[in-house]
Amino acid sequence: MSTAIFPNLVAGEWVSGHGALININPSDTDEVVGEYACATSAQVREAASAARSAGAAWAVAAPGVRSDLLRRIADEIERRCGELALLLSREEGKALRDATAEVTRAAEIFRYYSGEVFRMAGERSPSLRSGVTIEVLYEPIGVVGLITPWNFPVVIPAWKIAPALAYGNAVLFKPSELVPASAWALADIIDRAGCPKGLFSLLMGDGTVGREIVDVVDAVSFTGSVATGTAVAQRAAARMIPAQCELGGKNPLVIAADADLDVAVDCAIQGSFMQAGQRCTASSRLIVDVERVADFTQALVARMEKLVIGAAISPGTDIGPVIDERQLAKDLSYIELAETEGARLLTGGGRLNRATPGHFLSPALFGDTSNQMRVNREEIFGPVACIIPVRGYDEALAVANDTDFGLSASIVTSSLKHAQHFKANVRSGLAMVNLPTAGVEFHVPLSGLKSSSYGPPEMGHHAMRFYTKARTAYTFAA
Structure with missing residues (x-):
């Protein structure tokens, strides 16, 4: 037929x-x-x-x-x-x-x-x-x-x-x-x-x-x-x-020392992993002040492990599959690369089996990474994020700007001074404060800088x- x-x-x-x-x-x-x-x-x-x-x-x-x-x-x-x-x-x-x-x-x-x-x-x-x-x-x-x-x-x-x-x-x-x-x-x-x-x-x-x-x-x-x-x-x-x-983008989410923990974790979950990370505005670089790395990591891993990965049309699914076998292979290759470069896999990163054959991947979070690793330089376009420890706001901003891309960037902070400075000095077309890097509105312009x-x-x-x-x-x- x-x-x-x-x-x-x-x-x-x-x-x-x-x-x-x-x-x-x-x-x-x-x-x-x-x-x-x-x-x-x-x-x-x-x-x-x-x-x-x-x-x-x-x-x-x-x-x-x-x-x-x-x-x-x-x-x-x-x-x-x-x-x-x-x-x-x-x-x-x-x-x-x-x-x-x-x-x-x-x-x-x-x-x-x-x-x-x-x-x-x-x-x-x-x-x-x-x-x-x-x-x-x-x-x-x-x-x-x-x-x-x-x-x-x-x-x-x-x-x-x-x-x-x-x-x-x-x-x-x-x-x-x-x-x-x-x-x-x-x-x-x-x-x-x-x-x-x-x-x-x-x-x-x-x-x-x-x-x-x-x-x-x-x-x-x-x-x-x-x-x-x-x-x-x-x-x-x-x-x-x-x-x-x-x-494309290699978008930074900065977690300042004075960040509200719940807001920081929510921004990371929404920006890094929702829609399987397949957004040009996804936050794949989590730039975290050393004072907050421990509590942020613990809270983020706990939230990630509650996410439901499954068929897109199934009730209760938080994240569906990646688009095809080629994208899945690319995601897995970068996960392997991250470990080769010395990053520490904190949770996720494996292919998942579900009731139907599909391209299901457990969202991956890495710790102990530097901004010079390839996983922090190249766009992956999948549910993979890396924590980059920094000391203070100035280093966080410098690391955020140290990329060939300039689409979106966000900071989680309770400091009006840092929020205002970040909006004026981060080199991206979109600047967010206490919001995920992903999420734009149609009545205002969308544009990036650099590549x-x-x-x-x-x-x-x-x-x-x-x-x-x-x-x-x-x-x-x-």
């Missing part, structure tokens, strides 16, 4: 491609979630051509028209939240409660940008010359390529697609090949919400499809690894088109900086 293959959305039509992506449930590798068509090179070109035609009308559509589309998309995501969350959990392995929160946030993002449509204002500036007026106009950039990762298969597409459409652009959307099901469901919602034919295309497949998209669009927004993001930015630069890349980011920020009204281009008009009334 043959299995139906979910098609791509190309130029307003659902069409088959070549070959198929086999989508496997990481909580039960005997279950195939679905098979999804791979887009062809010809389909990428056809989608780009259709996008240019449809985009010309969309760019000048009344704000109310664009707003209504985004609101209809938000409404259907919200109505189908339970169904979409279950699908997300099955294909990505995220615990069902986290998947539900992600889908809910996606609906909120589309609704937010349905309002931002009306705030796409220009500027009027005085001139140096008498009788001259100056206007700054913001116009859609054109056709944008959106390439998204597997770890947030609904909300990251949402925070790219929503502003792209809100600000008058056409979209070619390429999701990660590991999570096509959520992307297909989102594309279906967008299509059925009345998106103009050709304005939005779904192009599933591997990295080849992503490279081909970069070659035919006017701008590209990418979220993923530093290596792939660098390649995307270089390919875009060769064509002289804008690129926006949100990349963590390239190009303008995402989210909030700041997204307009990427999805529009500025033109300046001078007028003299003769």
Whole structure:
């Protein structure tokens, strides 16, 4: 019996491609979630051509028209939240409660940008010359390529697609090949919400499809690894088109000597291990004042050993599996490396057996580490964290900043002086105080420093900086 293959959305039509992506449930590798068509090179070109035609009308559509589309998309995501969350959990392995929160946030993002449509204002500036007026106009950039990762298969597409459409652009959307099901469901919602034919295309497949998209669009927004993001930015630069890349992190959580222990442990649990550590904002470096290493370690280990690791859709699961066998092997290799480098395994770090075959891993915590160990320099993207002892706030800040990355950083402290100094001096795009490094909000900008980011920020009204281009008009009334 043959299995139906979910098609791509190309130029307003659902069409088959070549070959198929086999989508496997990481909580039960005997279950195939679905098979999804791979887009062809010809389909990428056809989608780009259709996008240019449809985009010309969309760019000048009344704000109310664009707003209504985004609101209809938000409404259907919200109505189908339970169904979409279950699908997300099955294909990505995220615990069902986290998947539900992600889908809910996606609906909120589309609704937010349905309002931002009306705030796409220009500027009027005085001139140096008498009788001259100056206007700054913001116009859609054109056709944008959106390439998204597997770890947030609904909300990251949402925070790219929503502003792209809100600000008058056409979209070619390429999701990660590991999570096509959520992307297909989102594309279906967008299509059925009345998106103009050709304005939005779904192009599933591997990295080849992503490279081909970069070659035919006017701008590209990418979220993923530093290596792939660098390649995307270089390919875009060769064509002289804008690129926006949100990349990796090696995020520090500083536990100061005056930290509240319960807050510190909660920040570490939430930031380091939830969602199997598969977040670019996860806190993998726990920088702890020597005065607090003993009590913090004891309390953190106790909390970790109560975490329930299991199938993503099972009630009571705190942490689901990692995404696939390759990521599991990477996590295990870094756990082995840490021990080779002299780190002391405090708890976890082993593969787990559950009722169904899956990629289950016990979250690992290491002590006696230094910031120069590879496990503290390289992004692992798994449930692995290392305690780095430091003496005092100044050393803690120096260690926090001693990294090639600069996405997120947090400090747990009761000192207003240290909190204020940390926010001003930590070299990261996101600075948290008494909060986990993971957890961002959609109405404010998301951007990193150093190797963590390239190009303008995402989210909030700041997204307009990427999805529009500025033109300046001078007028003299003769």
